Amino acid sequence: MKKNMLLLFLLPFCFSCSSDSDSNENEMYFPPNNSDVWETETLQSLNWNENNLQELYDYLILKNSKSFIVLHNGKIVIEEYFNGHSASTAWYWASAGKTLTSTVTGIAAQEGFININNKVSDYLGTGWTSATLAQENLITCKNLLSMTSGLDDSLGDDVSPSNLQYIADAGNRWAYHNVYVKLQDVVATATGQTWSNYFNTKLRDKIGMTGIWYDSGDLSVYWSNSRSMARFGLLALNNGKWNGTQIINSNYMNEATNTSQNINLAYGYLWWLNGKSTYHLPQTQYQFSGKLIPSAPDDMYAALGKNDQKIYVIPSKGLVIIRMGNVSDPDNPTFASSNFDNELWQKINAVIN
Template sequence: MKKTVFSFFFTCLGILISFSQNTNKDILYFPPLNNNEWETITMEETHWKTSEVEPLLNYIESKGTKAFIILKDGKIALEWYGNGADSNSVLPWYSAAKTLAAFTIGIAQNEGYLSIEDPSNNYLRKGWSSLTESQESKITVKHHLSMTTGLDYTVMNKNCTLPRCLTYKNAPGSFWYYHNAGYTKTHNIVAGAVKQSFESYFNEKLRDKIGMQGEWKRLGYAKPFYSNARSMARFGLLNLNKGIWNNTPILKDPEYFSAMVNTSQNQNESYGYLWWLNGKESYRLPGLTKKFDSKLIPNAPDDLIAGLGKNDQKLYVVPSKNIVVVRMGDKAKKTRFGPSNFDNELWEKLNKLID
């Protein structure tokens, strides 16, 4: 009798879990892959405050914005271009593109090419840093994803990926610092694991699967991604649906996806695998070692996850509201890094529209 009751209970629980996992997918719209069509949703249908649209657009235009998109349930609720840009403009993601690399590593792991628990020197060429072989062997792929490699962040050029620039400072996993060079090496990790260029693997496994456009371009030691705004919106929509495009899983590992968008280490609660996380009790910022006891973006929903790039490139994904927000353009505030006080200002304006 007990077995029957427990069997019935777990069957019902399984149905409920399955329903909760599919609910979002069932109401989300996905644009076609091979053309520029994208369904829209009116302000009346969203039940948002129409009177707040013009103040929001005036604000973003005054802040150097070139492209701005809000998706609701996957449909375009608001799309605006200005300051010399239009829908065809190719714009940089800067560090917001780190999220693309994190997603690609998840695909490579799911396909059996790598494990994020492995030492990264399994996939990088010998002597990729100035560390000893023993020191290198303690740095895992996960440390690169979580900004905890322990590489020296006091070097003159934190973007430099030459071995002479990559020296030891802390034990891997013991200290969080936003070190761009450690991130940039994730491209080489993927390439070494899959035995083809990072770009070609990314294009095949992610970009082309969801109808994105764009390419990675060399900029000094870094290689940012450039695309139109709708391509960023497509990637946001993919992550809103937990790595599934319409009915097609792009990232077939729910466990990795969950880890990617949750706290990845115990030094910066607001950082996952190259994603920024809101709603945590504290955060650290690029270029600083200080911890701030506050939410990353106090005005934004707690479940927001974000790709944040230099000059205020913003990709916000908010499951509780079923929205994606894209902002691309020139820097809005006097800041060089990803998170900025513009985030909080922008969400003050957005809340007036969507609340």
């Protein structure tokens, strides 16, 4: 009798917990694949400050932006195009596209084609660098994901063996290096498919993105419209799940969007992380104190590309924010975070807070 009474007492709480979880999931909107339809939400319904919106637009125009999108729980709140750009125009992701490589590497791992803890040479064979065999065998796929290959980052983007030279044991040095693109070769070799075909089948087409990989010398750069970038950001916001389907393992996504090593706390698996006590930037070994982007939320993680291509993901606020365009400051081009990020977030905060 006592057991039955206890069950009757707990039952309403169980239903309440289940219903809260379901309603949270139901709050998230996903645009249909192969369609331009995308539900919207108004600033007024969110109690955002519309009076400060024009100042945000003026800043974006001044800083050579081409597009700016804000999603809240998947719905479009702001979508604007500037300087002759349009919703159908493709633009390059630059290094923001590194996060695409990170995600597809995770998909290949969950399908059993690769293990990110294995040596890169297990998939590409030995001699893919000019390091000694012992030095090369220290480099794992995870080292490429976390930018800790130990290869010399001062030699440019060329990833031919002669240009991939040892400077430190893998795992002991963080340096922003184009060698991460070797992960695309790892995936292609392990799956027996071209990188583009595997990417299209396992990620792009599953979430309704458009776009292509464009090879320019040693760089493989993704081009798409801005909404495709927003779709990918929405997938990240939902920890790899798209409209009820887990595209990429949530545990992997959690690892990818948290600190991946103990040198650059603000770096995951090709994702940048805010809210950490210190950070490193490309082309320097200096450790900076404080947050990567002081005016942005602490829980934000971001895909950051040359000339200020941006995907900001803020789980605590249910936000995905996209910026595509030319470099914001022609006199001071950067590969990752810049003063532009901090100033832009000040303008964003004036609208959303």
